[in-house]
Amino acid sequence: xxxxxxxxxxxxxxxxxxxxxxxxxxxxxxxxxxxxxxxxxxxxxxxxxxxxxxxxxxxxxxxxxxxxxxxxxxxxxxxxxxxxxxxxxxxxxxxxxxxxxxxxxxxxxxxxxxxxxxxxxxxxxxxxxxxxxxxxxxxxxxxxxxxxxxxxxxxxxxxxxx
Amino acid sequence: xxxxxxxxxxxxxxxxxxxxxxxxxxxxxxxxxxxxxxxxxxxxxxxxxxxxxxxxxxxxxxxxxxxxxxxxxxxxxxxxxxxxxxxxxxxxxxxxxxxxxxxxxxxxxxxxxxxxxxxxxxxxxxxxxxxxxxxxxxxxxxxxxxxxxxxxxxxxxxxxxxxxxxxxxxxxxxxxxxxxxxxxxxxxxxxxxxxxxxxxxxxxxxxxxxxxxxxxxxxxxxxxxxxxxxxxxxxxxxxxxxxxxxxxxxxxxxxxxxxxxxxxxxxxxxxxxxxxxxxxxxxxxxxxxxxxxxxxxxxxxxxxxxxxxxxxxxxxxxxxxxx
Numbered sequence: 001x002x003x004x005x006x007x008x009x010x011x012x013x014x015x016x017x018x019x020x021x022x023x024x025x026x027x028x029x030x031x032x033x034x035x036x037x038x039x040x041x042x043x044x045x046x047x048x049x050x051x052x053x054x055x056x057x058x059x060x061x062x063x064x065x066x067x068x069x070x071x072x073x074x075x076x077x078x079x080x081x082x083x084x085x086x087x088x089x090x091x092x093x094x095x096x097x098x099x100x101x102x103x104x105x106x107x108x109x110x111x112x113x114x115x116x117x118x119x120x121x122x123x124x125x126x127x128x129x130x131x132x133x134x135x136x137x138x139x140x141x142x143x144x145x146x147x148x149x150x151x152x153x154x155x156x157x158x159x160x161x162x
Numbered sequence: 163x164x165x166x167x168x169x170x171x172x173x174x175x176x177x178x179x180x181x182x183x184x185x186x187x188x189x190x191x192x193x194x195x196x197x198x199x200x201x202x203x204x205x206x207x208x209x210x211x212x213x214x215x216x217x218x219x220x221x222x223x224x225x226x227x228x229x230x231x232x233x234x235x236x237x238x239x240x241x242x243x244x245x246x247x248x249x250x251x252x253x254x255x256x257x258x259x260x261x262x263x264x265x266x267x268x269x270x271x272x273x274x275x276x277x278x279x280x281x282x283x284x285x286x287x288x289x290x291x292x293x294x295x296x297x298x299x300x301x302x303x304x305x306x307x308x309x310x311x312x313x314x315x316x317x318x319x320x321x322x323x324x325x326x327x328x329x330x331x332x333x334x335x336x337x338x339x340x341x342x343x344x345x346x347x348x349x350x351x352x353x354x355x356x357x358x359x360x361x362x363x364x365x366x367x368x369x370x371x372x373x374x375x376x377x378x379x380x381x382x383x384x385x386x387x388x389x390x391x392x393x394x395x396x397x398x399x400x401x402x403x404x405x406x407x408x409x410x411x412x413x414x415x416x417x418x419x420x421x422x423x424x425x426x427x428x429x430x431x432x433x434x435x436x437x438x439x440x441x442x443x444x445x446x447x448x449x450x451x452x453x454x455x456x457x458x459x460x461x462x463x464x465x466x467x468x469x470x471x472x473x474x475x476x477x478x479x480x481x482x483x484x485x
Contacts, residue, residue, distance in 0.1 A: 064177055064217045064219070064257065065216075065217070065257055065258065066216050066258060069450075071444070071445070129448075131445045131446075131448060132447075152444075152445045154444065154448070
């Protein structure tokens with residue numbers, strides 16, 4: 001399952017660099033594309049602004065198939081307060097921009113599964129695929145707008161894969 | 163030493179596993195499963211000739227035997243019963259698609275989509291194929307020995323059909339399993355590739371070496387003969403229609419949670435319907451597509467008493483339960 005989670009994240013991260021190369025963040029002193037996996041970073045009280053945060057929640061397995069079919073729920077959270085230059089009055093536009101970007105990141109809705117634990121990432125035999133995103137309603141907290149999007153990610157476990 | 167017996171419990175099971183074996187169509191001999199000697203076989207390692215088709219879903223058996231009664235007297239009362247006919251059907255869904263599961267559920271001939279020759283005329287079940295490759299000596303069930311120049315025409319990951327040339331014969335054709343029945347050479351256009359077009363002797367290539375092709379799975383007809391040839395294939399095709407009825411022996415196993423086992427053995431099954439699929443929603447619009455299969459059970463003679471029967475149901479109780 002870890003290969004699938006890694007593949008999903010790296011796929012979205014790589015797509016983000018072409019969809020919006022300006023969406024970056026400074027994390028642990030490194031400038032990176034503005035997307036992160038919550039469970040792979042230090043715990044934080046607040047989600048960073050203008051960044052896509054992937055949160056893995058539920059997992060189900062169909063073990064009655066020769067290759068186990070795993071379905072994992074990924075919540076993608078993002079929050080924006082708009083830009084300082086516009087005094088935050090563009091926060092609605094900023095959120096809509098992130099909605100549109102996310103749609104592009106998730107399309108096409110599959111990717112070849114990769115093993116990133118090897119020094120040179122190696123391609124595996126199956127694809128990771130996912131559902132159309134389900135957009136939750138906007139949540140407002142003071143000057144910030146937040147949205148949560150749910151995607152179900154599917155993967156067949158290959159022989160010997162953890 | 164004595165052990166306390168347990169009171170009888172209802173069998174609890176969660177799934178059904180299917181095994182099939184080819185019927186020798188030429189000699190009309192089905193594969194017979196003996197539950198007294200093999201009933202507790204390892205589900206992951208079935209005995210030859212049984213082929214594991216994995217866990218299935220929607221397993222449904224139905225007896226359609228007809229009964230009649232002989233009534234006498236006034237008012238009439240039934241004095242005797244008799245069986246007018248013996249008939250049974252079985253249906254289920256294969257969860258996965260493979261050459262075998264697709265062929266079993268197709269109801270008629272199942273064909274391999276051989277790689278087409280350049281410029282071949284389009285045809286619904288595949289056009290004229292590229293030329294086959296000869297085998298060299300030293301082939302095994304998992305290694306196709308051939309000249310290095312021939313091996314170089316294949317790639318790792320490709321699929322191959324391995325069988326003899328069609329040479330005008332009539333009757334059942336196909337190595338290992340009777341794949342179809344040829345009525346006349348003209349009906350198959352005397353196509354030298356026809357046997358490879360229908361054969362079950364197919365496999366995935368895992369590695370190409372200068373010695374030949376290493377296969378990822380064993381050939382169903384085991385070690386190839388020197389007269390067999392190899393052709394690349396791209397997939398499979400079946401049709402609604404056709405005159406051939408596949409016939410297979412089948413075994414279905416319900417493993418119980420307490421170690422008991424229920425087995426259903428159908429020595430002869432023939433398709434009852436054409437190809438159909440069943441979809442199971444995952445998360446809309448994603449669906450898992452299963453192969454629907456339904457069969458009619460054909461009779462065999464039980465050697466113990468000469469009775470004509472179509473199905474054997476066996477029950478192997480769990481340890482120390484009262485019987």
